[in-house]
Amino acid sequence: MDMQRIREKVLAGERLTVGEGLLLAEQGDLYQLGFLADAVRRRKHPEPLVTYVVDRNINYTDICISACKFCAFFKAPEDPDGSVLSFAELGEKIEETKDLGGTQILLQGGLHPDKPLEFYEEMLSFIKGYEIHIHGFSPPEICHFAALSGLSVREVLVRLQQAGLDSIPGGGAEILCDRVRQETAPRKCSADAWLGVMEEAHGLGMRTTATMMFGHVETMAERIEHLDRVRALQDKTGGFTAFIPWPFQPDNTALSDIPKTTAFAYLKMLALSRIFLDNIDNIQASWVTQGPKIAQLSLFFGANDFGSTMIEENVVAAAGVGFRLSEQEIRALVEGAGCVPRQRRMDYSLV
Amino acid sequence: MEQMVVAAGLGDILEKIKGSERLSSDDGVRLYKSNDILAVGYLANLVRERINGDRAYFIYNQHVNYSNICTNLCKFCAFGKDKESPHAYEMTVDQVKAKVRERLSEPITEVHVVGGIHPDLPYQYYLDMLRGIKEVRPDIHIQAFTCVEIAHLAELAGKPVDQTLKELVSAGLGSIPGGGAEVFSPRIRQRTCEKKLSGEGWLDVAKTAHRIGLKSNATMLYGHIETVEERVEHLAALREAQDETGGFLTFIPLAFHPKNTELHDLAKTTGIDDLKNIAVARCFLDNFPHIKAYWVMIGPKLAQVALSFGADDVDGTVKEELITHMAGGETKGVMADTELIRLIRDAGRQPVERDTLYNVIREY
Numbered sequence: 001m002d003m004q005r006i007r008e009k010v011l012a013g014e015r016l017t018v019g020e021g022l023l024l025a026e027q028g029d030l031y032q033l034g035f036l037a038d039a040v041r042r043r044k045h046p047e048p049l050v051t052y053v054v055d056r057n058i059n060y061t062d063i064c065i066s067a068c069k070f071c072a073f074f075k076a077p078e079d080p081d082g083s084v085l086s087f088a089e090l091g092e093k094i095e096e097t098k099d100l101g102g103t104q105i106l107l108q109g110g111l112h113p114d115k116p117l118e119f120y121e122e123m124l125s126f127i128k129g130y131e132i133h134i135h136g137f138s139p140p141e142i143c144h145f146a147a148l149s150g151l152s153v154r155e156v157l158v159r160l161q162q163a164g165l166d167s168i169p170g171g172g173a174e175i176l177c178d179r180v181r182q183e184t185a186p187r188k189c190s191a192d193a194w195l196g197v198m199e200e201a202h203g204l205g206m207r208t209t210a211t212m213m214f215g216h217v218e219t220m221a222e223r224i225e226h227l228d229r230v231r232a233l234q235d236k237t238g239g240f241t242a243f244i245p246w247p248f249q250p251d252n253t254a255l256s257d258i259p260k261t262t263a264f265a266y267l268k269m270l271a272l273s274r275i276f277l278d279n280i281d282n283i284q285a286s287w288v289t290q291g292p293k294i295a296q297l298s299l300f301f302g303a304n305d306f307g308s309t310m311i312e313e314n315v316v317a318a319a320g321v322g323f324r325l326s327e328q329e330i331r332a333l334v335e336g337a338g339c340v341p342r343q344r345r346m347d348y349s350l351v
Numbered sequence: 352m353e354q355m356v357v358a359a360g361l362g363d364i365l366e367k368i369k370g371s372e373r374l375s376s377d378d379g380v381r382l383y384k385s386n387d388i389l390a391v392g393y394l395a396n397l398v399r400e401r402i403n404g405d406r407a408y409f410i411y412n413q414h415v416n417y418s419n420i421c422t423n424l425c426k427f428c429a430f431g432k433d434k435e436s437p438h439a440y441e442m443t444v445d446q447v448k449a450k451v452r453e454r455l456s457e458p459i460t461e462v463h464v465v466g467g468i469h470p471d472l473p474y475q476y477y478l479d480m481l482r483g484i485k486e487v488r489p490d491i492h493i494q495a496f497t498c499v500e501i502a503h504l505a506e507l508a509g510k511p512v513d514q515t516l517k518e519l520v521s522a523g524l525g526s527i528p529g530g531g532a533e534v535f536s537p538r539i540r541q542r543t544c545e546k547k548l549s550g551e552g553w554l555d556v557a558k559t560a561h562r563i564g565l566k567s568n569a570t571m572l573y574g575h576i577e578t579v580e581e582r583v584e585h586l587a588a589l590r591e592a593q594d595e596t597g598g599f600l601t602f603i604p605l606a607f608h609p610k611n612t613e614l615h616d617l618a619k620t621t622g623i624d625d626l627k628n629i630a631v632a633r634c635f636l637d638n639f640p641h642i643k644a645y646w647v648m649i650g651p652k653l654a655q656v657a658l659s660f661g662a663d664d665v666d667g668t669v670k671e672e673l674i675t676h677m678a679g680g681e682t683k684g685v686m687a688d689t690e691l692i693r694l695i696r697d698a699g700r701q702p703v704e705r706d707t708l709y710n711v712i713r714e715y
Contacts, residue, residue, distance in 0.1 A: 029699065030659045031396065034389050035355040263652035264659075264698040293622030293653045300389050336621040338386035 003027055010036045010275055013043065021224045021276045030268060037271035037302030044281060045304045050334040051282075051344040054327060055104045055135070056097040056311035060085050060123065064110025066140065068185035070174070070216055072252035072318040077113045084112065087126050094130045097311055101327070103345050106169055106308065107136030108315075111144040111187075117156065120145065121163040128164035135346050138171035139197035143189040153193075154200045161204055167346050168201050170209035170244060176229045177222040184217055184255070195233050202239025207347055210240050210280075214269060215247040215261030223269070227276045234279045241348055242282035242305060245273045246289050251320035263294045267301045274302025282348060287330075288316050291323045296333040305348075306330050306341075352393060359390035364634070368394050371401075374635050379583035382631045388623050388660075395630035395661030402640065403663035407700035408709065409691050410667035412461040415450055417442045417480065421467025423499075425544035427533070427575050429611035431467045441469065444476065448483045455488065460706045461667075462488070464495035465530055474507040481523035492525040492707040498556035498567075499531035499548045512559045520565065526707055527560050529568030529603050535588050536581040543575065543614070550585075554592050561598025566708060569599050569639075573628050574607035574620035582628070586635045593638045600709060601641040601664060604628035606648050625649045626660045633661025641709065651686060655694040664705075665691065 006020050006028075016024065024033070063082035064074035075082030085093075097105060105127065120137070127134055137145075137160065146156045157165075174181065176191040189197075198208050210230045214223050234240050247261035247269075261269075266286075274283045285303035287295030288310060295306065309327045325333075327343075334341035343351040356365045364378050374382075382391050418441035421431030432439040442450070451462060462484055477496070484493055496504065496519070505515040516524070533540065535550025548556070557567050569589050573582060593599045606620040606628075625644075633642045643664040644657035654665045668688050688704075692715050695702040702715040 030656075031352050031389065031393050035352050035393075038389060039355070259693060262655055262694055262697045264655050264694075267656065291650065291652060293625065293650060294656070296622045297388070297626070297653075297656065300387075332618060333621055337388075337623055 003032070007032070007036065011039060013278070015278050016276055018224055018228050021227065021272065022221055024275065025220050025224065025268075025272050028268070028272075030264065033268050033271035033275070034301050037274040038300050040274050040278070041283070041302050041304050048339040049342050050299060050304060050306060050337070050339040051342050051348065051350070052306040052327070052330050052334075053104060053308045053344055053346065054097075054100060054102045054311075055106055055308045056093060056102060057106045057108070057308070057313045057315070058085070058090065058093055059314050060090070060107060060109040061112050061115075062110050062314075063112050065113050066111045066185060066187045068174075068188060069254040070184055070213065070248050070250075071315075072249070072320070073315040074110050082110075084115070087123070090123070090127065091130070093312065094127060094132060098130065098132060100309075100311055101343070102132070102309075102311065103343075103351060104133035104135050104166075107134055108138055108169060108171060109141065111141065114148075117145050117149045117151070117159065121159060124160060124164035133166050133346055134164055135167045135169050136165055138169050139194040140172035140189045142168070142197045143193050153197055154204075157197070157200055157204055157206070161206065165206070167206050168198070168208040170198075170211040170240070170242075173211045173226070173230075174213045175216075175218040175222055176212075176226040177218065180216075180218045180222055191229065195229060198239065199233060199237055202237035207239055207241050209242045209244060209284075212243070212245045212273070213248055214245060215265070216250075216255055216258055224276070227273060231277055231279060234277070238279075240280050241346065242284055243273055243277050243280045244284040244286065244307065245269055246286035249289055249316055249319035249321050252318060263290060266290060266294065267298065270298055270303060271301040287325055288313055288323055289321055292325055292329065292333055295325075296337050299334070299337045299339060305344075306334065356390045356393055359385060359387035361385060361387075361390050361394065365394060368397055368634060371637070373637055376583050376587055379586060379631060379635045380579055382634060383579040383582065383627060388626055388630075391627060391630045391634075392660040395633035396659055398633050398637070399642070399661050399663055405699070405701045406663060406703045407658050407695040407698070408641070408664040408703050408705045409688070409695070410461055410705055410707065411457070411459050411688065412463050412667045413451065413454055413457075413459050414463045414465075415442075415447055417447055417464060417466040418469050418472070419467050420469050422470050423468050423544060423546045425533070425547060426613040427543050427572060427607055429608070434470055441472065444479045444483045447480050448487050451484050451487045451491070459488075459491065460712065461492045461494055463528060464493060465497060465528060466500065468499065468503050474504060477504055478518065478522040481519060485523040493523050494526045494528050494707050495519075495524055497528055497531035498553045498560075501527065501556050501560070502548045502552055512556055513563055516560055516563055516565065520563070524565075526565055526600075527557070527567035529570040529601070532570045532585070532589075533572045534577045534581055535585045536577065539577050539581060550588065554588060557598070558592055558596050561596035566598055566600050568601045568603060568643075570603045570605050571628070571632075572605045572607055574624055575609075575614055575617055582631075583635070586632060590636055590638060593636070597638070599639055601643050602632050602636050602639045603643040603645055604632055605645065608648075622649075622653050625653055626657060629657050630661045646686065651690075651694060655698050658695065658698045658700050665695070667691075
């Protein structure tokens with residue numbers, strides 16, 4: 001009976017409560033979730049367009065004081081293998097990106113123990129010289145810069161924006177619930193702080209994305225709490241362009257005993273995200289964790305965007321997941337699903 | 352959710368399926384051509400749950416590819432090699448026995464034996480191989496020799512197919528795998544595997560096997576140059592043969608892997624292609640008890656999802672499967688049974704370990 005009511009609400013475009021979201025997550029089968037998510041996607045995107053961005057993930061450093069248990073990428077500050085990219089290396093990577101038709105770079109790194117804010121400002125100014133969109137510095141980095149510099153989050157954001165930062169990636173959200181953060185990433189910014197950075201950024205006119213990394217120590221109720229917090233902030237600011245749920249990849253992490261989220265569970269969570277986040281326009285498929293076959297199928301479970309071509313990707317690769325796709329392959333997968341592939345920019349305008 | 356199927360323009364097929372009515376070839380073509388994989392999958396899932404409930408079967412088996420030397424050299428195959436090729440190999444009966452002996456400690460219930468059409472191994476070799484495997488592992492079920500190989504062995508023996516099969520059975524043959532069916536259409540065989548046994552010949556061997564009490568499987572190699580109509584024709588021919596004999600256990604759609612084949616310019620199949628072939632087969636082959644999503648071919652992720660798109664079998668914990676891997680199949684050749692069971696459970700299905708003939712060995 002409750003499921004019937006939930007179905008009717010979704011099809012009528014009404015918002016689900018947290019309780020209804022949880023019920024749907026726990027009782028909905030693959031087809032109930034898929035059909036509802038597909039209906040929402042079609043309502044939001046009546047044209048069968050599937051978008052993607054051509055960009056490159058540049059990780060300026062892997063040195064990180066956060067030591068999150070779910071991360072296979074970071075190097076502790078005392079580890080001699082840790083490094084920081086030189087500006088020359090950055091420049092080369094950007095040139096290559098532009099040569100491949102790239103419109104932006106995703107710039108993220110570990111929480112380096114002692115680089116001053118000026119270092120990041122210089123990095124942004126340097127990159128801006130290449131006239132490319134900079135999607136950079138997830139909220140934990142911003143919080144870290146603020147703590148190191150003694151400035152407020154807002155002051156940090158203003159200075160970075162002035163130095164060339166265009167938009168902010170949704171990384172570091174993990175699960176926006178402090179119980180989970182305490183257990184897996186105690187040194188990373190709190191859920192409130194993550195949302196606080198995004199709210200300030202939206203207030204300054206920067207668009208951002210939001211992510212969720214699920215499938216580790218969180219409960220289903222905590223996932224819904226995450227979705228609810230993102231939805232609530234989006235009601236306030238409207239600044240999120242897209243939501244990207246992706247499953248924890250346990251290999252080479254401190255949580256490697258946790259079984260990997262299966263494709264079936266991924267598709268259900270993707271669909272639930274599409275259904276619950278009624279105020280976010282775009283949902284991205286995570287081909288880098290799911291591979292081409294499931295990513296293509298994602299287009300029927302709520303996703304309308306293939307994310308980035310990721311000319312370079314290091315973080316997921318560190319967890320032993322090796323999926324790579326070219327722009328051409330992405331386009332072929334989209335066409336194979338009966339949709340039209342289109343390159344976009346960060347703000348979802350078409351190239 | 353039925354309204355979604357109706358909205359996808361498949362309401363009439365939904366009614367047929369609910370009424371257990373047989374689909375026409377036109378219906379099959381429409382399902383293939385539908386862009387709504389959820390609606391097609393939903394229909395297949397209805398059939399799947401009616402025939403097999405929540406069960407998802409797997410088998411603990413061992414693959415032995417005794418030789419890759421082949422006179423057919425089909426264009427879609429990366430496994431077969433000319434006898435003179437530096438990559439050609441053949442195993443002696445002792446080597447086959449050693450392979451089986453290597454895994455005696457594992458609870459394997461089936462040895463799956465397939466090879467090329469070898470130009471000069473004698474008939475006796477095949478009989479000796481079957482007997483040899485049985486010597487090492489007397490309780491094992493041997494599923495061996497596609498219909499194409501069986502036709503070749505009958506020729507070597509100079510005897511009719513039924514008599515050849517009876518001799519193979521006396522030597523230890525338990526059932527016949529589904530390979531070599533490819534696409535039955537003469538147009539496709541002419542263009543991709545002109546030296547291979549014809550579609551009609553393949554069906555004759557299968558039906559002959561069924562008549563002497565052997566069970567067999569059936570396959571279709573999709574994703575190369577065949578049309579949707581040719582796929583449906585293939586399915587229709589299988590359905591008709593099954594009406595006649597009832598000897599097919601499982602239909603296994605096989606995704607074409609272009610790498611290292613003469614057709615390497617073709618694209619790999621996508622997830623939607625793979626699911627659609629499973630789903631349409633489940634809807635169309637109403638007289639086949641089982642549809643298999645062969646995880647080595649399509650990857651464990653998609654095989655898991657396929658359990659909701661018509662498949663009720665994921666094959667098993669395979670070792671040393673060479674044919675797909677020569678063609679660049681990217682999945683690891685082995686999966687632990689615990690992982691397979693977890694994937695099945697997580698998809699809301701009940702894991703059932705089976706033997707070759709679908710006798711239940713253990714329910715999890």
